[in-house]
Each structure stands twice: as C-alpha cells, then as structure tokens.
Amino acid sequence: MCRSVLPLLVTLSPALLLLPDVAVTHKQLREDYKYGRQDLELPEKESHCTWKCILFTVQWPGGFCQSLNNETLCRIPQSVNNWTIHGLWPLKAQACCSCWPMFHSDVQELEAELNEHWPSLLKTKSSFQFWKEEWRKHGTCAACVEGFNSPLKYFNLCLKLRQQFDIHRLLEDAGITPSCERSYKVVEVQDVLTPHLGDKYEIQCVKDDKDQQVWFQVKVRLFRNLTVGCDHHGPAAGSGPASHSSPGHPCPLDAPFFYLPINHRDPRRPCG
Template sequence: MHRSLLPLLVSLSPAILFLLPGIIVTQEGLWEDYKYGHGDLDNHNFCTWKCLLFTLQWPGTFCQSLNNVSLCRIPPTVNNWTIHGLWPLHAKNRCDCWPMFPSDVQELKAELTELWPSFVRFKSNFHFWREEWRKHGACAACVEGMNSPLRYFQVCVKLRARFNIHSLLEDAGITPSCERPYKVKVNKSNSDLGKDFSKPLMSSLPVEEVQSVLAPHVGDKLEIQCITDEQDRELWFQLKIRLNRNLTVGCDLCTDAEDAPKIQPGSRPVPSPGHPCPDRVPFYYFPINHERPQRPCG
C-alpha cells in the first residue's frame, strides 16, 4: 500500500476499512501498521546504504553556523550536546512518500524537546524533526528497527544516551572555554606545539587532544567538525559518529563528504555544513551562552 494513503485510511471508519481478495484490513490493524512500520521494507531495492552518520551539534557554536545569526536562539533548558540527525550514507533514493505527524512522536515529545531542539526562531521543534525524517529517516526505514517515525526517533534517543559526549570530555578535563584551545589530535612530534599555526593561540594553556578521548567510545572513524568565525577562529560545531546498519561503530565502507545536508541558496538562515577541524590548527569549544547565543565569547 502506498504510504501517503495511510493517514487518510486511519481516519476513516467503520472498523473494517476495505476488503481486497483474501485481505481484510481493520482500522486498529492499519493504525498499528502505520505507527510501527512494516517488517519487509529491507527487501526494497532502495535500501542500498551500508553506513549511518549519527550527528551531534554543540549549541555553544551553532549560531555561528547560520547565515543570519540574529534568528538563532538557545532554549534555557539546553546545556548539552544535542542531536542533529541520523543519516544513511549514499542512499540512492530519498523517500518523500511517508508523511510524519505530531502524533507519531507524541510519546517521545518531552525527550526530543530536550535532546533534539530547534535553534532557529522560525523553525519549531516538530518542523526540525519532520524535516530530518523526510530527508533521512524515511531512507533509514528500510531497516526494521527504524521502520516508522516512532522507531527512528527512538533509536536516535537511545544513541544520544549511549554517546554521552559531554561526560566523556569533562572526565578528561576538556570543558567549554573562551580562552583554552584544543586539537583534534597531537602529532607524533610535539616540539612545534603552539608554532606554525594559522593563528596564534589565545592562551598558553596546553592544547589537549580530543580524538584520543572520544575514539575508544565512538570509534576511530569519528569526524570532529568545525566552522570558521569572523575572527578566523576554528570553532567546534559538530561531531559525526559513523555507524554500521546494526548501529555498531566504525563503518568504513564509505566517505561522508557528499552526505551532509545540502545547503540551498537564499536568504533563509540555513546551517553551514562545516568542515573537519584541521589537525594542526587549534580549535575552540565555546561555552553555551543563553543570553548571547550569537556571540558567546564576544
């Protein structure tokens, strides 16, 4: 059955909606089928992808990623890494035929509001969630464990709990700061640490290695992603964790350069796709500033 008909069919009565030769579909059965998905989607030929990117974003620098920073806001309840999305890589077809409604994720609304908020003023949380489902979740739905909006978002919430980035960094002494720089990784020779960087360090504090802290927990295929601000500083913006279809870490069958959300031209404040933080250039892990999210460090 074409999925775009399901919401209409679910709203119909009586209890038996229609009959086909040898098939009886009840309202209750159809709703359960719509809510929890089908188990045979992985047989479809569009399920060709092998890897997923679980992408987390850091609210402290999200506003700097927008073309129009004035339309950015950080809810006062947000003090941690948040979800950007779970993206199948190299999916050959994007399925726009499976709509998503607020009722699909009603039981997860509180958790999603905390863990997956929108930081753009004109975009509601549900708008953000629906956008991610349409662009990425519907393609992930060929895997039985993610074969409905509810299941897809449940998986994302569980992944966010599994990868508690803030705690991992804090335990290693890596905390948000306006002055202290960090590095993706330290080169074998550290004799030139603090030299030959594109910009001088703002602090004499030691530059800590971030990749070595995170890799044992999220796999060595992680991408630490930066944006460049108006002062040419590299700011930590996102973390991309590569997963296999069974959600184990470290899928190495593909590259993700072409799989970030595509940026469309125009005046609307769309987020920058960012870039991998350079190995030899220190980056900054800015604190969250709810009152001045556009300029957390001045």
C-alpha cells in the first residue's frame, strides 16, 4: 500500500536510493521503486545528499507564452486558468541518477491532478514528457531525501506545495488580478506574498513583443523540510549548459509589469 506523504512541515530524513544486497521478489522491487524504501541504513549517506535548499517554481500561463520566440509553440489547455507548477529543483545537488527512469504507471494515480496543476504548455511536448524530464533532471537529484525518493512521492509533494502556496488566491484576495490595462509593481506583490512565502523568493518577468515587462513565474526557496526562507545559493540541479535554462529574469523594482490574462484561443495575444 502507498504510505501517506509526510506532512510538509516535518523534517524529512535523508536516505540514498540503493537497494540492499538481499533476495527480493519482483513485486517488492516494484513497490520499492515506486514508493521508496524506508529502511535504508547506509554508511556516509549524508555526504551524498549535499543540497540544502530546493526551489519550488510556479509559472503563470499568460506570461509563459510571452517567453517563447515561436508563437505557434504555446498552448494553454481549456481546463487551465491558474498558476501551474514548473518544477521543484534542488540547489547544488550532486546525488543525481540518470539511470532511474520514470514510467507512466509511477504517477498514474496522480495524473488527473498533474494534468490540472502541472500541464505542458508546449504543443511539441506532452504533459507526461514534461513530468519525465523534470524527474530526470531534478527529481532524481532530490531523491536522496526520503520524502522525495520515488516519482510518486516527488510529484505528490509538488502538488501539496502548490496547494500550500496558493498564489492565485492570495493575489485575488488582495485585488491583484490579470489585466491588459493595469500594471503592478514588485512592492505591491511582495506585500501580499512575503507573509506566506518568506523573504527568499523571486518574482520573475519576461519581455513581450511590445518590450513590456510581463510577470512569468515565482521561485520560492525552501529548506529540505519544505519550510520557507532557505538562503543557501547555488545553481539548480540540472541547470548546467546542456539543459534548458529559464528565460525569466527578476522583475525590475523600479518599473511596472503586466500580469496578463489567459487567452486559450490565442495564448500569445492575451489582449487581442
């Protein structure tokens, strides 16, 4: 049976994803692979799990589409009207394992939630391909911590983090809503988000084809126990030269930016 995901504010103990040299059945191996082992006792396991902070990143679909050079690439499913997950990325992680593949069955029980809250916004990439890439580049690096040590756990925790950091509701309650006419400043958004995200997060923008600053995503720095405020710096796992880098940049403090509405029919032209 699947063990319930650990509470977000409880410290997660680290454990390496190596199976002991004992005879086990195929069913046991499959359950260990999917749900993660809980009884690992390996020497020096702390030294292999070097990352201290993890970035939880959500993106606004109306801004994401402005980040793409090719306007035909973007799609926003009709069911998507909210902030979506971009990823959960350990900083300075070394315990990555490209040998750990992910299969559809690993996240099948979460598929409905993932399609709603973590969809691919590219016509050229299915949602499962997106999830698979995120697991390969980032999830396997996080997996040295027990609470992340399977695809199911990793994606389940991401969904719970998105629920905990309900940015759309926080903004809406404060009167900050998508608009083609009204612009916002960073300080306005910080006044709303800082009490909930701490002070170690980044509001990111991209420039649209009118050279306007457009709100793109939010990166929240978390400790391993998923509490806010981690200030340990370093590149995200999988963020090397060979990997896709985010087009976002910190929204300028002295210039307004737009929080554009979602246009499902023509994502690149939210304002017509």
